[in-house]
Amino acid sequence: MPISNHPPSEPDMTALRTHAHNLRRTMMAMASGKGEGYIAQGLAIADCLAAIYFYELRHDPARPDWSDRDRFLLSTGHYSIAMYAVLAEAGYLAKEELPSYGLNGSSLPMSTFDETVGVEIVGGSLGHGLGQAVGMAVGLRLDGSSARIFCEFSDGELQEGSTWEAAMGASTFKCDNVVALVDCNGIQADGPVTVAIEPVADKLTAFGWDTVEINGNDMDALVAALAGAREKNERPKAIVMRTTPGFGVPTLVSRERAHFVRVRDDEWDFLKEELEKEYV
Amino acid sequence: MSDDVAVGGRTRGMGEIVEVEGKATITAPFGQTLAEMGRERPEIVGLTADMGRYSDILPFRDAHPERFFNVGMAEQNLLMVAAGLAKVGKIAYCTTYSVFITRRAYDFVAIACAHSKANVKIFAGMPGLMNGYGATHQATEDINMMRGIADLSIIDPCDAVEFRQVVRAVADIPGTVYVRNLRGKVPIELPEDYVFTFGKASELRRGDGRIGIISTGYMSARALDAARNTAAEGHDVSILHVSTIKPFDATGVLDFARRHDRLILAENHKTTGGLATLVTEALYDAGLLRPTIRIGLADGFFECGSQEYLEAKYGVDLPRFERAIRDGV
Numbered sequence: 001m002p003i004s005n006h007p008p009s010e011p012d013m014t015a016l017r018t019h020a021h022n023l024r025r026t027m028m029a030m031a032s033g034k035g036e037g038y039i040a041q042g043l044a045i046a047d048c049l050a051a052i053y054f055y056e057l058r059h060d061p062a063r064p065d066w067s068d069r070d071r072f073l074l075s076t077g078h079y080s081i082a083m084y085a086v087l088a089e090a091g092y093l094a095k096e097e098l099p100s101y102g103l104n105g106s107s108l109p110m111s112t113f114d115e116t117v118g119v120e121i122v123g124g125s126l127g128h129g130l131g132q133a134v135g136m137a138v139g140l141r142l143d144g145s146s147a148r149i150f151c152e153f154s155d156g157e158l159q160e161g162s163t164w165e166a167a168m169g170a171s172t173f174k175c176d177n178v179v180a181l182v183d184c185n186g187i188q189a190d191g192p193v194t195v196a197i198e199p200v201a202d203k204l205t206a207f208g209w210d211t212v213e214i215n216g217n218d219m220d221a222l223v224a225a226l227a228g229a230r231e232k233n234e235r236p237k238a239i240v241m242r243t244t245p246g247f248g249v250p251t252l253v254s255r256e257r258a259h260f261v262r263v264r265d266d267e268w269d270f271l272k273e274e275l276e277k278e279y280v
Numbered sequence: 281m282s283d284d285v286a287v288g289g290r291t292r293g294m295g296e297i298v299e300v301e302g303k304a305t306i307t308a309p310f311g312q313t314l315a316e317m318g319r320e321r322p323e324i325v326g327l328t329a330d331m332g333r334y335s336d337i338l339p340f341r342d343a344h345p346e347r348f349f350n351v352g353m354a355e356q357n358l359l360m361v362a363a364g365l366a367k368v369g370k371i372a373y374c375t376t377y378s379v380f381i382t383r384r385a386y387d388f389v390a391i392a393c394a395h396s397k398a399n400v401k402i403f404a405g406m407p408g409l410m411n412g413y414g415a416t417h418q419a420t421e422d423i424n425m426m427r428g429i430a431d432l433s434i435i436d437p438c439d440a441v442e443f444r445q446v447v448r449a450v451a452d453i454p455g456t457v458y459v460r461n462l463r464g465k466v467p468i469e470l471p472e473d474y475v476f477t478f479g480k481a482s483e484l485r486r487g488d489g490r491i492g493i494i495s496t497g498y499m500s501a502r503a504l505d506a507a508r509n510t511a512a513e514g515h516d517v518s519i520l521h522v523s524t525i526k527p528f529d530a531t532g533v534l535d536f537a538r539r540h541d542r543l544i545l546a547e548n549h550k551t552t553g554g555l556a557t558l559v560t561e562a563l564y565d566a567g568l569l570r571p572t573i574r575i576g577l578a579d580g581f582f583e584c585g586s587q588e589y590l591e592a593k594y595g596v597d598l599p600r601f602e603r604a605i606r607d608g609v
Contacts (some may be wrong), residue, residue: 067369114396120367125391131357132392135364135372138349139325143368162388165357173349 011055011223019089020050020219021279024248026085028275030101032268037102037110040245040252040261042082044185044217045152048241049086051222052150052181061091064117068147071120071136075129075153076183077111083119084108092118127160129153130180134166137175152181156188158197164207167236171208174234179226180209183216185243189259201240209238216241249274289586291412295333297464298587305465306440310403311339313447314373318344321451325365327351327374329358335375335405336463355380359388359400366398371451375461377411378404378419382426389456394432397455403447407436407460408497408548408577409590415581424553426458427526434525436460436497436547436555437476439469442523445476453478460497460548469501479524481532487516491605492540494520494533496555499546499575499596506601515605522555530562537563542571544604548596551576573604 023046031039053059058070074083084101087093093108093116100106107116111124121132133151140147157163170178184200186193197203201213212228214221222241229237246252246261249271255261263271292298297307306312318324318340325347326340332350341348351357355376362372381389381404393400404422411417426434433453437443443462450457470484484500485507493503500521507517520536522529537543537559545556551574563570577594591597603609 121363122391122395125387127356128360128388128392131360131388132364132367134357135361135366136368137364138361139365139368139370142325142347142370162356162360165351165354166360169351169354169357169361172352 013219013223016050016054016219016223019054020047021248022089023050023082023085024275026088026098027081028249028268028272030081030085030098031263032272033265034102035265036260036262038078038081038260039263040255041076041079041185042085043249043252044243044245044247045079045082045183046085046248047217047219047222048152048181048183048243049082051219051226053086053090055223056226057150058147061118064092068145070147071133071149073120073129073133073149073151074112074123075121075126075151075157077122077124080108080110080112083112087118126154126157127162129157130163130166131169133178134169134173134175137170137178138173141177148177148179150179150181152183155182155184155186155193155197155200158182158200159195167204167207167209170236175236176232176234178236179229180204180236180238182238182240183243184240185245187245187259191259201238204238204240208235210235211238211240213240213242216243217247248278250278289589291584292586294413300465300467303467303469305467306444307465308336308339308463309440309444309466310447310461310463311336313444314340315343317448317451318347321371323370324451325349325370325372327358327362327372329353329355329376329380331376331405334377334463335403335461337373337375337403340373355385356388359385360392362400363388363392363396363398366393366400367396371399371401373401373403375403375405377417378407378422378460379417382419382422386425389426389432389458390429393456394429397431399454400456401450402456402458403461404458405461405463409582409587409594409596410548412585412587412590414584418582420550420577420582421553422460423525423547423549423555424557427553427558431455432526433457433478435478435523436525437462437523438498438500438521440466441468441470441472441474442476446523449476449478462498467501469504476523479527479529481520481522481524481529481536483518483536484521485517485519487518489518489539490541491515491544492518492520492536492542493544493546494522494536494555494559495546496522496525497548499548502598502601503546505598506605509598510602510605513606517605525555525558528558528562533559533562534566534568537568537570540570542608544573544575544601546575546596546601549576550579552579573609575600575604
């Protein structure tokens with residue numbers, strides 16, 4: 001398989017939307033019958049992951065250890081369902097492995113570990129991603145590499161002080177090769193995000209980042225924001241994405257906004273039909 | 281704790297270089313050695329969290345400024361950035377005070393570094409009572425905390441001779457390593473031909489089998505001094521220096537313990553959770569009973585003062601060793 005997305009080409013919007021739909025379809029199959037989980041967050045981040053892996057990220061699924069690859073760091077380890085879906089869609093993981101997601105002894109655990117091919121860091125202890133992105137960015141720069149680091153983290157993680165330590169670090173070390181993908185889905189473990197973290201974009205701007213704020217479920221906006229984040233101007237880049245938990249499946253969107261969405265076993269067929277109806 | 285220690289002297293300045301009476305010393309062995317290594321190995325990078333001056337890493341910064349990163353007072357970020365550097369092929373030597381690495385950034389050592397087996401080499405500054413700024417700055421339970429982290433190696437070197445070897449050796453020890461740093465004018469205590477071997481305890485002195493001291497860090501140097509001071513009185517003490525705390529050399533410790541009637545366990549750390557606990561666990565598991573005296577710190581938060589004052593007050597100074605040898609208490 002050739003190196004993907006290098007040099008950046010004109011986006012094929014139809015293909016990107018198809019990939020995003022495929023990810024949602026895959027995640028619904030993975031979650032089906034498992035009662036409760038992070039399906040809502042996974043569905044919300046699907047558009048971003050499709051845009052990253054099939055448009056912006058310079059990578060080669062045949063060579064996951066390629067030293068000059070762009071890195072995608074998933075700081076929210078509990079979004080593993082989405083990570084595995086996109087790694088399978090891109091060719092890192094065999095699709096046959098996906099049904100084992102979250103099962104005891106599975107190589108696709110509920111929270112991401114970097115033993116899984118294509119997973120760069122141990123996610124899940126929140127607030128660990130961005131600082132590692134900074135370290136990778138300065139290390140690759142030392143090597144003269146043009147590789148970039150895309151680091152996803154959530155609005156909840158903005159409550160971790162370590163995220164702001166890292167935000168300062170990215171600015172201090174002039175990491176224009178870091179692109180933060182801030183998933184503002186409005187939920188955290190105990191329910192809606194309640195701590196006063198807004199205005200997220202203004203805060204990051206004040207920390208020295210080039211920041212844009214978009215609808216994270218709008219593929220056109222994602223592609224434009226990613227293309228706009230390539231500038232080598234010694235400033236780190238942040239894309240603040242407003243996402244809708246459960247996006248693509250209206251019944252899930254309408255459910256209580258909870259960290260774990262609960263789905264009865266007999267609901268899955270209906271929800272999958274909803275997903276297909278929404279995708280036209 | 282002894283209450284009869286006279287108040288005198290003063291708490292030293294944070295970066296003050298202290299003359300070591302009666303001992304030859306090497307200045308800044310950490311930074312000097314790392315700077316040398318940097319010339320040979322371009323993958324070595326250095327980091328600090330606003331503690332460059334006080335950790336002796338500045339010779340590396342001066343020799344390799346493009347490979348030096350000061351993240352400011354942000355210890356969580358220190359460990360994250362180090363982990364990120366390691367994950368793109370660097371060997372990341374990072375340093376600040378032990379307390380800030382252990383108490384403040386524990387999760388980042390465990391998950392960002394150790395869990396990923398990242399090549400992060402942590403040089404933890406002024407452990408135990410080496411820092412005169414009280415409990416906020418004194419890592420007196422750092423070994424206890426760090427031994428609880430899987431896939432993390434721990435080394436507590438004795439002196440400049442060993443420490444320079446440790447600085448070099450950790451580059452090739454896979455994964456994350458926690459080293460108790462020695463800074464400033466670091467005494468030469470061990471013979472020039474001493475060889476540090478990762479994971480192996482070293483018998484520095486072989487006595488008559490009555491008293492065996494098992495010690496780590498610079499307490500092994502103190503044990504050597506105490507052995508010399510009491511030799512004329514007929515005490516012929518053995519000393520086993522356990523510089524690698526994890527992985528723990530239980531085999532070497534048990535072999536040593538079997539050859540001695542009673543043991544003195546000594547560390548610049550609380551007497552719980554550190555070397556003494558490791559030795560006791562090994563002895564118990566092997567069904568080997570020996571009378572032991574623990575030289576170390578009782579549980580508590582400790583006050584400010586000069587290292588000599590603190591060591592005397594809290595019972596880890598040379599007279600404490602000599603009393604343990606002479607009187608068996």
